[in-house]
Amino acid sequence: MTSFVQPTSPEQLFTLGPIDPVENPYDIYRAMRANAPVGESGYGYYIASFELAQQALLDDETFSSKSNSPDYPGIGMVFGQTIVGMNGKEHLKHRNLITPALRPRALGCEFREGARSTADALIDKFIASGRSNLVPDFTFLYPLSVFVQLLGLPQEDVHDFHQWGVDLTHVAADPERGLRGSACLAEYLGPVLKDKRDTPTGDLICRLIEAEVMGERMTDAEIISFLRLLITGGADTTYHLLGNTLHRLLSDRELLERVLANRDDIEPLLWESLRWEAPVQFVSRQTNREVHIGGVTIPDDAPVMVIIGSANRDEAAFDNPDAFDIDRDQGKSLAFGYGKHYCAGADFGLAEATIGMNAILDRLEDIRFDDSAETPSTIRGVAFRGPSHLKVTFAA
Ligand code: HEM
Numbered sequence: 001m002t003s004f005v006q007p008t009s010p011e012q013l014f015t016l017g018p019i020d021p022v023e024n025p026y027d028i029y030r031a032m033r034a035n036a037p038v039g040e041s042g043y044g045y046y047i048a049s050f051e052l053a054q055q056a057l058l059d060d061e062t063f064s065s066k067s068n069s070p071d072y073p074g075i076g077m078v079f080g081q082t083i084v085g086m087n088g089k090e091h092l093k094h095r096n097l098i099t100p101a102l103r104p105r106a107l108g109c110e111f112r113e114g115a116r117s118t119a120d121a122l123i124d125k126f127i128a129s130g131r132s133n134l135v136p137d138f139t140f141l142y143p144l145s146v147f148v149q150l151l152g153l154p155q156e157d158v159h160d161f162h163q164w165g166v167d168l169t170h171v172a173a174d175p176e177r178g179l180r181g182s183a184c185l186a187e188y189l190g191p192v193l194k195d196k197r198d199t200p201t202g203d204l205i206c207r208l209i210e211a212e213v214m215g216e217r218m219t220d221a222e223i224i225s226f227l228r229l230l231i232t233g234g235a236d237t238t239y240h241l242l243g244n245t246l247h248r249l250l251s252d253r254e255l256l257e258r259v260l261a262n263r264d265d266i267e268p269l270l271w272e273s274l275r276w277e278a279p280v281q282f283v284s285r286q287t288n289r290e291v292h293i294g295g296v297t298i299p300d301d302a303p304v305m306v307i308i309g310s311a312n313r314d315e316a317a318f319d320n321p322d323a324f325d326i327d328r329d330q331g332k333s334l335a336f337g338y339g340k341h342y343c344a345g346a347d348f349g350l351a352e353a354t355i356g357m358n359a360i361l362d363r364l365e366d367i368r369f370d371d372s373a374e375t376p377s378t379i380r381g382v383a384f385r386g387p388s389h390l391k392v393t394f395a396a
Contacts, residue, residue, distance in 0.1 A: 101208055
């Protein structure tokens with residue numbers, strides 16, 4: 001039986017590990033927005049309202065992303081230097097090198113066909129039994145397997161990638177484990193890069209090797225760091241997006257029927273799922289100077305957490321924000337971030353999730369939660385939120 005954690009204050013919430021099973025951060029977020037939209041927690045400063053979150057993410061000179069670089073404790077320690085930790089011209093250069101390689105259009109039909117066949121192969125493994133726990137069987141493995149295929153790596157290595165990816169996400173609670181995962185990935189990818197430089201195979205790694213802006217290319221170390229970022233930033237996020245969206249559909253029969261009848265609704269469904277249960281609940285920044293925001297003075301060089309999960313539920317920005325409504329105007333959601341660091345893989349993630357959702361809806365007829373499951377499925381987590389399990393039955 002899964003035991004849940006229910007913190008009662010921002011301090012408690014933010015001193016928990018990123019994957020602790022917190023069931024409901026939204027009551028705390030609501031109180032933060034009402035009492036102190038900018039404040040101090042166990043971690044440093046936080047920004048909880050939509051308007052101020054947007055303001056901070058847009059002002060990248062004051063709220064620097066250097067907090068995500070290897071010079072600060074956190075993800076930079078295990079990713080190495082990547083675009084999420086860069087600023088100014090260096091960031092722009094890397095962004096221009098990387099984003100073209102990640103556009104679904106650039107990846108071509110191969111990407112769509114490959115993603116669909118990856119989804120089908122995973123479903124083939126359990127469809128005959130008429131039941132599945134879609135978290136380990138599908139939502140977790142699917143984005144990782146798509147990456148492994150796109151990177152031109154052997155599918156049997158997906159489990160190693162899984163292990164190293166999980167190790168990376170433990171860096172805050174267990175830095176040694178995080179660093180071990182980081183080193184294993186570098187050890188694995190170093191020879192792969194060498195082989196691909198010698199014999200190009202046309203996959204995503206080759207596109208990254210060949211990407212060039214104004215005569216500059218990425219070094220092997222930069223590519224390896226970027227691939228580490230993709231494994232967590234790209235696969236873990238889509239994993240939670242798929243889990244949260246399926247959880248919602250399975251909890252609302254009418255919505256499920258609507259989406260089954262009109263697959264164009266998958267797009268607004270995914271956007272509303274991203275707003276409602278943002279897979280990335282907060283992003284971190286470090287101030288470059290003293291700044292006054294929301295009536296609070298944040299000193300120079302202070303850590304700041306911009307809480308996307310709270311901004312997306314802000315009643316000042318969204319009508320009835322706690323309701324799940326796929327007909328609402330989605331233009332404003334901060335789920336993919338905002339400003340210069342806006343998610344470089346947003347189109348990729350949405351296309352991949354749409355293909356995954358269609359595969360599930362096409363193939364698992366009469367899908368519903370498994371009534372015999374010991375515990376009901378609940379969405380939980382602090383930094384990354386997703387369902388505890390998705391035990392389902394369907395017509396075999
Ligand atoms: C589908 C769910 C996804 C969500 C919710 C998500 C969320 C985010 C957020 C919030 C940021 C901003 C980070 C910051 O401001 O510090 C970001 C950045 C980024 N994401 Fe995503 N992401 C998703 C999928 C992906 C995928 C599939 C990829 C890769 C194929 C990807 C690659 C990136 C990269 C490279 C950045 C860094 C951009 C920069 O710093 O300029 N993401 N993502």
